[in-house]
Amino acid sequence: MAAADRKAGGEWHNWRPRDRARCGIPCHLQPAPGVRRHRRRNRLPRRGYRQAEEGWRKSERRQVSRGAAPAGTDRLSLSGAALTARPLALTQGDPAGIGPDIALAAWLQRETHNLRPFLYVGDRQVLAARANLLGVTVALEQSDAASAAEIFARALPVLDVPVGHPIEAGRPHVAAARSTISAIETAVALCFKGEAAAVVTNPIAKSVLYEAGFGFPGHTEFLADLAMRATGKACTPVMMLAGPKLRAIPVTIHIPLKDVPAALTREAILETCRIADRDLRTRFGLTQPRLAVAGLNPHAGEDGAMGLEDRYLIAPAIATLRQDGINAFGPLPADTMFHDEARSRYDVAVCMYHDQALIPAKALGFDDSVNVTLGLPFIRTSPDHGTAFGLAGKGIAREASLIAALKLAAKLASQTEENRT
Ligand SMILES: NC(=O)C1=CN([C@@H]2O[C@H](COP(=O)(O)OP(=O)(O)OC[C@H]3O[C@@H](n4cnc5c(N)ncnc54)[C@H](O)[C@@H]3O)[C@@H](O)[C@H]2O)C=CC1
Numbered sequence: 001m002a003a004a005d006r007k008a009g010g011e012w013h014n015w016r017p018r019d020r021a022r023c024g025i026p027c028h029l030q031p032a033p034g035v036r037r038h039r040r041r042n043r044l045p046r047r048g049y050r051q052a053e054e055g056w057r058k059s060e061r062r063q064v065s066r067g068a069a070p071a072g073t074d075r076l077s078l079s080g081a082a083l084t085a086r087p088l089a090l091t092q093g094d095p096a097g098i099g100p101d102i103a104l105a106a107w108l109q110r111e112t113h114n115l116r117p118f119l120y121v122g123d124r125q126v127l128a129a130r131a132n133l134l135g136v137t138v139a140l141e142q143s144d145a146a147s148a149a150e151i152f153a154r155a156l157p158v159l160d161v162p163v164g165h166p167i168e169a170g171r172p173h174v175a176a177a178r179s180t181i182s183a184i185e186t187a188v189a190l191c192f193k194g195e196a197a198a199v200v201t202n203p204i205a206k207s208v209l210y211e212a213g214f215g216f217p218g219h220t221e222f223l224a225d226l227a228m229r230a231t232g233k234a235c236t237p238v239m240m241l242a243g244p245k246l247r248a249i250p251v252t253i254h255i256p257l258k259d260v261p262a263a264l265t266r267e268a269i270l271e272t273c274r275i276a277d278r279d280l281r282t283r284f285g286l287t288q289p290r291l292a293v294a295g296l297n298p299h300a301g302e303d304g305a306m307g308l309e310d311r312y313l314i315a316p317a318i319a320t321l322r323q324d325g326i327n328a329f330g331p332l333p334a335d336t337m338f339h340d341e342a343r344s345r346y347d348v349a350v351c352m353y354h355d356q357a358l359i360p361a362k363a364l365g366f367d368d369s370v371n372v373t374l375g376l377p378f379i380r381t382s383p384d385h386g387t388a389f390g391l392a393g394k395g396i397a398r399e400a401s402l403i404a405a406l407k408l409a410a411k412l413a414s415q416t417e418e419n420r421t
């Protein structure tokens with residue numbers, strides 16, 4: 001870190017890659033020197049993203065240095081029918097959002113879509129009230145993971161995680177944060193105990209959780225922390241939006257745009273691409289994934305005239321990946337890499353920041369894209385959209401992306417189960 005700190009007075013592109021590589025902080029979490037200076041001058045007015053980001057950084061360091069004890073997992077002792085009977089664990093998300101609506105709708109369509117049984121992990125009363133509001137008849141049955149598959153045909157199995165506060169559809173309340181977070185923790189714990197096959201998360205409102213002191217930018221980072229607490233091993237989570245027309249990965253995720261250049265490191269690009277290559281082979285069955293790597297600047301820097309990161313950071317990282325046998329190419333101008341013909345030349349677009357990846361992903365498939373986290377020791381998918389508070393309880397939220405997330409989780413889980421039996 002010392003070398004990096006010494007450089008903190010300069011611009012990002014004055015940092016030597018060696019300093020960043022040596023500073024000992026995992027790629028996505030490396031500090032942004034410009035941001036530090038800015039923050040000292042202008043204190044942030046309230047809890048918010050920045051605290052969440054710092055909480056996550058600290059928590060990772062703490063966990064790594066403590067060497068957290070592995071949680072017991074009996075996954076390997078399960079086989080055959082016991083493995084395939086495990087449900088997916090579906091979290092409630094923000095209970096005031098559309099999570100309950102789309103969970104009910106997905107259950108109602110379980111036969112049409114031949115859905116693998118799922119266990120709703122969340123507040124049962126909120127779910128019952130939402131069904132009433134929507135005017136749908138859905139039997140809810142208290143369940144644990146072991147009984148969920150048997151219940152699923154006749155009722156929606158619910159593992160109750162009470163909110164303990166009245167919840168109105170469309171009106172998020174900070175009092176629900178504990179239940180929202182507990183539901184995620186419970187679902188992950190079920191996976192580590194081998195009782196659930198995968199975690200499917202409903203959307204959370206990040207700002208509501210920050211208000212309650214949640215120390216992570218989003219699910220993606222929180223899930224990596226939970227994995228580390230369970231296994232004692234750090235992992236780098238990689239967000240991938242996967243739809244029929246496009247798979248897209250952002251290298252930097254939930255950070256302000258102004259912090260992106262500083263957070264983009266050679267290590268971040270290499271690690272993200274390596275995880276993408278590995279998981280696309282092992283989980284998605286691609287034999288030689290083609291990774292199209294986007295540039296950061298307009299026209300991928302226009303030979304250095306519009307920015308230097310493309311030439312001095314991204315291109316050398318791609319060269320290293322190619323030497324390692326990974327079929328990565330670029331940096332490509334981001335504005336021309338998402339049209340139909342361009343997309344036929346790659347399996348995944350590796351983008352430099354959140355919106356560079358998520359805008360094309362959602363524009364090309366808002367209803368059928370799925371957010372899947374690579375790099376975790378368990379399967380996690382999610383719909384691609386957020387809490388859509390304005391739609392909650394109105395019967396107009398579309399459940400398609402959740403159904404796609406449930407299907408993808410089930411597919412990835414059964415592949416893992418087949419490999420084990
Ligand atoms: N995986 C997660 O937990 C995610 C959470 N969020 C959170 O969601 C909150 C709201 O974010 P926004 O940017 O407003 O995104 P949003 O996805 O909730 O809404 C964007 C637009 O799409 C519409 N929409 C969203 N889902 C829909 C559905 N299923 N059917 C029909 N229309 C739908 C909404 O009505 C709105 O017009 C934020 O607090 C954000 O942090 C956002 C994305 C993912």
Ligand SMILES: NCC(=O)COP(=O)(O)O
Nearest residue numbers: 218219220221358371382
């Ligand atoms: N915009 C995507 C998003 O915010 C999802 O984040 P996460 O909660 O899945 O990490």
